[in-house]
Amino acid sequence: MPELVVIADQLFAPVPGGTGRYTGELLRALAKTAPDDWVVTSVVCRRSDVRHAMIEGVNGPRVLPMPRKALLAAWQAGIPYWPGGDAVHAPTPFAPPRKPVAGKYAKGTLAVTVHDTVPWTHPHTLTPRGANWHRSMVARAMRRADVVVVPTQSVADDLRRYVPGTSSVRVIAHGVAEVFNAAEDAQVRVDVSHLDLPDRYVLAVGTLEPRKGLDVLIDAVAQLHRNTVFAPHLLLVGQPAKAGMDPAALAAEHGLAPDAVRVFSKLTDLELAEVMRRSAVLAAPSHAEGFGLPVLEAMAAGVPVVHSDAPALVEVAGGAGVTVRRGDATALSDALRDLLGDPLWSAQLAAAGRRRAAEFTWSSAAEAMWQLHVEGYEDSRQTVRARE
Numbered sequence: 001m002p003e004l005v006v007i008a009d010q011l012f013a014p015v016p017g018g019t020g021r022y023t024g025e026l027l028r029a030l031a032k033t034a035p036d037d038w039v040v041t042s043v044v045c046r047r048s049d050v051r052h053a054m055i056e057g058v059n060g061p062r063v064l065p066m067p068r069k070a071l072l073a074a075w076q077a078g079i080p081y082w083p084g085g086d087a088v089h090a091p092t093p094f095a096p097p098r099k100p101v102a103g104k105y106a107k108g109t110l111a112v113t114v115h116d117t118v119p120w121t122h123p124h125t126l127t128p129r130g131a132n133w134h135r136s137m138v139a140r141a142m143r144r145a146d147v148v149v150v151p152t153q154s155v156a157d158d159l160r161r162y163v164p165g166t167s168s169v170r171v172i173a174h175g176v177a178e179v180f181n182a183a184e185d186a187q188v189r190v191d192v193s194h195l196d197l198p199d200r201y202v203l204a205v206g207t208l209e210p211r212k213g214l215d216v217l218i219d220a221v222a223q224l225h226r227n228t229v230f231a232p233h234l235l236l237v238g239q240p241a242k243a244g245m246d247p248a249a250l251a252a253e254h255g256l257a258p259d260a261v262r263v264f265s266k267l268t269d270l271e272l273a274e275v276m277r278r279s280a281v282l283a284a285p286s287h288a289e290g291f292g293l294p295v296l297e298a299m300a301a302g303v304p305v306v307h308s309d310a311p312a313l314v315e316v317a318g319g320a321g322v323t324v325r326r327g328d329a330t331a332l333s334d335a336l337r338d339l340l341g342d343p344l345w346s347a348q349l350a351a352a353g354r355r356r357a358a359e360f361t362w363s364s365a366a367e368a369m370w371q372l373h374v375e376g377y378e379d380s381r382q383t384v385r386a387r388e
Helices: 017-032 068-076 128-144 153-162 214-227 247-253 269-278 293-300 311-317 329-340 343-357 362-387
Strands: 003-007 039-044 059-063 087-090 109-113 147-150 168-171 201-205 233-237 261-264 281-284 305-308 322-324
Touching (some): 003 017, 017 039, 017 293, 017 362, 087 362, 109 362, 147 362, 153 168, 153 311, 201 269, 201 293, 214 247, 214 329, 233 269, 247 261, 269 293, 281 293, 293 305, 293 311, 293 343, 305 311, 311 322, 322 329, 329 343
Parallel strands (some): 003 039, 003 087, 087 109, 109 147, 147 168, 201 233, 201 281, 281 305, 305 322
């Protein structure tokens, strides 16, 4: 039986973020939608404990002989180490270089997911090393991979603008996990009393880095505290990044009380879903995004969304959220104030968001992935037969 190998090492990243969620959700969906004659196997770098990468329906994880740093260096240097399988999907640019061997292509086809073009459009929001690594690996994928998968058309357009290459570029949107369905649809609820949530709060979800526009959001919430009577709290859910920011220091700088901004560095999916359902509004003020999964998750949970005019967020929201100009704290504050003060509009926006979110499923994403992998596998076999 042909085997699809998925590189699952992002599940162990110190800050897995959206790419970690993407890797896990895609693996689960690929296993559930696999063609009858295919198997799915995950592979991870050498480590002693791989239980975190064990997913029902997925073989493995198979442990590669090299630790992550060594494999990162090898693949960046162009060493054509193939992780096995008849097709490989790399959910991030951490991927093998595909290279001709003895006049034929190495066994298997390769698809690489590129989540955004931030290393080109907003390199200052990353560490110099991180930006250089991503530019190098994405550029190689655009030259060597059979298919480069992107989550939105805006990323596809930017990728073609900034990175030359001959690889096919395919847009396959992310999905929304069932756990984020609105309360009346939720099959599993969880007790979050230990989190001591405030009665009314604005929520933002994402790694605590400058690109997410959290400084703008904190400024906007501070304006609400100065100019309105309902003064919502701000909850941030995300882990610090290497090129990070300090929410507490920013809050103090803007004159907010110490308890007005709270940070949860890590919640389970069930906890996050419950925190999201209880929020008054989700804010996504990012300067740049490739997709913006929390926007869809909030919409699925029945929560109104205010987002920046970053092209990917506009594309994903599809008019079911309130759009504000990037970097404009006053416009963001006004949008939050209007939503918080108008329950009818808030409910209408939440309903529109639920309809929008229903258009995105991980099953659909996985089926599109299978189509490109099966087609690529068959094309590869025909190419090898023709050369023989």
